[in-house]
Structure formats: C-alpha cells, structure tokens
Amino acid sequence: MLRNGGVESPSPRPRIHQTHPHDTPVFQSTVSQRNLRRFNYTILIFRLTSFCFSLSAAVFMFTINTTAASDSPRWYNFGAFRFIVAANAIVAFYSLFEIVASAWEIYRGFTLFPECSQVWFDFGHDQVFAYLLLSAGSAGTELVRQLREVATCTDNNAFCIQSDIALALGYACFLSLLISSLLSGFRVVCFIIKGSRFLL
Amino acid sequence: MLRNGGVESPSPRPRIHQTHPHDTPVFQSTVSQRNLRRFNYTILIFRLTSFCFSLSAAVFMFTINTTAASDSPRWYNFGAFRFIVAANAIVAFYSLFEIVASAWEIYRGFTLFPECSQVWFDFGHDQVFAYLLLSAGSAGTELVRQLREVATCTDNNAFCIQSDIALALGYACFLSLLISSLLSGFRVVCFIIKGSRFLL
Numbered sequence: 001m002l003r004n005g006g007v008e009s010p011s012p013r014p015r016i017h018q019t020h021p022h023d024t025p026v027f028q029s030t031v032s033q034r035n036l037r038r039f040n041y042t043i044l045i046f047r048l049t050s051f052c053f054s055l056s057a058a059v060f061m062f063t064i065n066t067t068a069a070s071d072s073p074r075w076y077n078f079g080a081f082r083f084i085v086a087a088n089a090i091v092a093f094y095s096l097f098e099i100v101a102s103a104w105e106i107y108r109g110f111t112l113f114p115e116c117s118q119v120w121f122d123f124g125h126d127q128v129f130a131y132l133l134l135s136a137g138s139a140g141t142e143l144v145r146q147l148r149e150v151a152t153c154t155d156n157n158a159f160c161i162q163s164d165i166a167l168a169l170g171y172a173c174f175l176s177l178l179i180s181s182l183l184s185g186f187r188v189v190c191f192i193i194k195g196s197r198f199l200l
Numbered sequence: 201m202l203r204n205g206g207v208e209s210p211s212p213r214p215r216i217h218q219t220h221p222h223d224t225p226v227f228q229s230t231v232s233q234r235n236l237r238r239f240n241y242t243i244l245i246f247r248l249t250s251f252c253f254s255l256s257a258a259v260f261m262f263t264i265n266t267t268a269a270s271d272s273p274r275w276y277n278f279g280a281f282r283f284i285v286a287a288n289a290i291v292a293f294y295s296l297f298e299i300v301a302s303a304w305e306i307y308r309g310f311t312l313f314p315e316c317s318q319v320w321f322d323f324g325h326d327q328v329f330a331y332l333l334l335s336a337g338s339a340g341t342e343l344v345r346q347l348r349e350v351a352t353c354t355d356n357n358a359f360c361i362q363s364d365i366a367l368a369l370g371y372a373c374f375l376s377l378l379i380s381s382l383l384s385g386f387r388v389v390c391f392i393i394k395g396s397r398f399l400l
Contacts, residue, residue: 080342131334138338142280146346185385193393 037106044102046180051095053173058088060166064159072156080143087136088170091129119191126181133174140167237306244302246380251295253373258288260366264359272356280343281363287336288370291329319391326381333374340367
C-alpha cells in the first residue's frame with residue numbers, strides 16, 4: 001500500500017492509493033493520473049511565475065540606489081519600500097519551496113508532506129501571502145503617489161521609475177499567487193470530497 | 201417540489217429539497233435543518249458586524265472636517281482617504297444586501313437567488329471585497345504615516361486621530377468579511393459535494 005509523504009513506496013507512479021485511513025485502497029484510473037499530472041504542471045507554471053516576479057520585485061527594489069548620488073533618497077528610508085522587499089522575499093522563498101514540492105510530486109507521484117497537510121498547507125499559505133503582497137503593493141503605491149507630490153521624483157526620476165517597476169512586478173506576483181490559490185483551493189475541495197488529491 | 205429563489209413554495213421550512221435538476225428529491229433531516237439555521241445565524245451575525253464597521257468607517261472619514269478651521273486639510277484632498285470612503289461604502293451596501301438575503305433565508309427557508317448562484321455570488325463577492333478593503337486600508341495606513349512625518353498631525357491632531365479610527369474600523373470590517381468569506385467558502389464546498397447548501 002502506498003503512502004504519501006512516506007518512503008515506503010519505491011514505485012514512481014502509483015496506480016493504487018488510500019482514500020481514508022480506514023478505507024480499503026481503491027483503483028486509480030490512468031485518465032485520472034493523467035489529469036492530475038496536467039493539473040500539477042499548471043500549478044508548477046504558476047509557482048515558477050510567482051517565483052520570478054517576486055524575486056525580480058525584491059531585487060529591483062534592493063538595487064534601486066546602487067548608481068545614485070550620495071544625497072539621493074534610499075529605499076530603506078521608506079517603511080513601505082522595506083515592506084515590499086520583505087513581502088516579496090518571503091513569497092520568493094515560499095514559491096521556491098512550492099516549486100520543489102510540485103516537481104517532487106510530478107516526478108515521484110506522491111506529495112512531499114502527508115496528503116492532507118500538503119493540500120491545506122498550500123491553500124492556507126497561498127491565501128495569506130496573496131493578502132500580504134496586496135497589502136505591501138497598496139502601501140507602496142500610496143508612498144510613490146506621495147513622493148511624486150513632494151517633488152522627489154522630479155529631482156531623481158530614476159528612483160521613482162525603478163520603484164514603479166518593482167511595484168508592478170509585485171502586483172504581477174500577486175495575480176499569479178491568486179491563481180495558484182484558486183487551483184490549490186480546488187485541490188482542497190477534491191481532497192474533502194474524495195479523501196485524495198486526485199481530481200473529480 | 202420546492203425550488204430556491206422561486207415562488208412556488210408556500211411552506212416556510214421545507215423538509216424536502218432538490219439536490220440536482222435531474223435527481224429525485226431527497227429527505228432532509230430535522231438535525232440538518234437545525235444545523236443550517238445555526239450556521240445561517242452565524243453568517244448573519246458576521247454580516248451585521250461587517251455592515252456596522254464599514255458604515256462607521258465611511259461615516260467617520262466623511263465627517264472628519266465638519267468642525268475644523270477652513271485652512272485645515274480636507275479628507276477629499278487625499279486619494280487614499282477617498283479610496284477608503286468608497287471601499288467602505290461599497291462594502292456597507294453589499295453587507296446590507298447580504299443581511300436581507302440571510303434574513304430571508306432564515307425566515308423563508310430558501311435562498312433569495314437560485315441556490316447555485318447564491319452560494320457562488322456570496323463567496324466571490326466576499327473574496328473580492330476583502331481584497332478591496334485590505335488594499336484601501338494599507339494605502340490609508342501609509343498615507344497617515346506620511347502625514348505624521350510632514351507635521352500635518354502636529355498642526356491638526358484631531359484630523360489624524362479621526363483617520364486612525366476610520367482605518368481601524370476598516371480593518372475590523374476586513375476581518376469580519378474574511379470570516380464571512382471562510383463561512384461562505386464552506387457553503388460552496390457543501391454545495392459542490394451534496395448539490396445543496398445543507399451542511400455535511
């Protein structure tokens with residue numbers, strides 16, 4: 001009998017899985033396996049885009065002052081910009097972990113954590129981090145609006161353009177995390193209904 | 201046979217409900233009815249708190265300058281404060297509608313819209329408006345932080361205190377909408393599993 005998150009199974013693509021601890025194992029069709037693989041590839045793509053966008057946003061904001069004069073404003077002087085760097089760095093780490101987990105599931109055929117923990121972990125973190133990124137993005141947008149009013153942007157336009165780009169990358173990452181969250185929400189529903197992550 | 205959102209049923213508390221258009225009607229136990237009523241009362245309470253918090257936040261922000269001197273700053277001069285008033289007013293209207301829908305369901309025993317539309321409508325709008333409120337709250341918080349730095353708050357402290365209170369009320373409304381969204385998400389899962397909003 002195969003277990004998710006365990007090391008007992010040497011087979012990379014299980015055909016039999018356990019629905020509930022007290023149920024007997026049921027046969028899993030090849031069509032269902034293929035659908036699950038396709039679904040996992042879709043999730044993996046959105047994890048990859050989240051990772052790229054969040055890493056670029058953090059790096060863009062981080063390297064904003066490398067060529068500027070010594071009297072120009074620094075990104076770490078503004079609370080909202082520090083929030084953006086922190087939020088995007090956290091999401092980049094999380095996305096990297098999720099990429100490993102997705103690739104593991106596609107390659108080995110079972111989840112990294114036990115199945116129940118894995119689906120709830122993914123969905124919960126997607127939701128929380130989507131809220132975190134949106135909050136950071138909104139605060140940053142308001143700060144940039146204020147900077148434009150107090151003439152910081154006319155003195156040092158490169159600073160404002162770079163922060164605009166970092167904000168846009170952060171919003172793109174939010175969108176991609178939102179779609180991941182819908183997909184992982186669907187997996188949770190499948191898990192609740194069937195007792196396994198295999199699709200309806 | 202009873203239909204939700206229709207006018208065909210004169211009975212206030214149906215014992216029989218239709219699971220799917222092509223299914224035969226199934227018997228609904230009294231326990232399940234009672235659980236549903238308790239669940240609906242819980243949702244109604246969170247709708248009421250959402251309505252109170254969002255209305256207070258909008259009104260607080262709206263009446264911020266009624267007693268101030270003519271040279272003091274006005275809330276409508278700041279984009280983020282206009283965003284907060286708009287977001288909280290929209291959520292107040294939505295919550296009022298949802299209070300009516302919940303009360304209707306508790307009193308009449310069936311939903312205002314057809315059941316499938318109702319559960320998806322509730323969940324979708326809860327999610328979108330939670331994101332909207334969080335975004336408005338974050339932008340407003342950043343603006344208030346900026347105002348404290350440029351000495352607007354030392355000149356006119358009442359302005360900043362009132363906007364702090366409006367922000368706090370907005371965040372409280374966000375939390376209450378978040379819980380409503382979890383509850384309506386649970387209803388969606390029940391609907392997907394059983395083809396009806398009656399609990400698992």
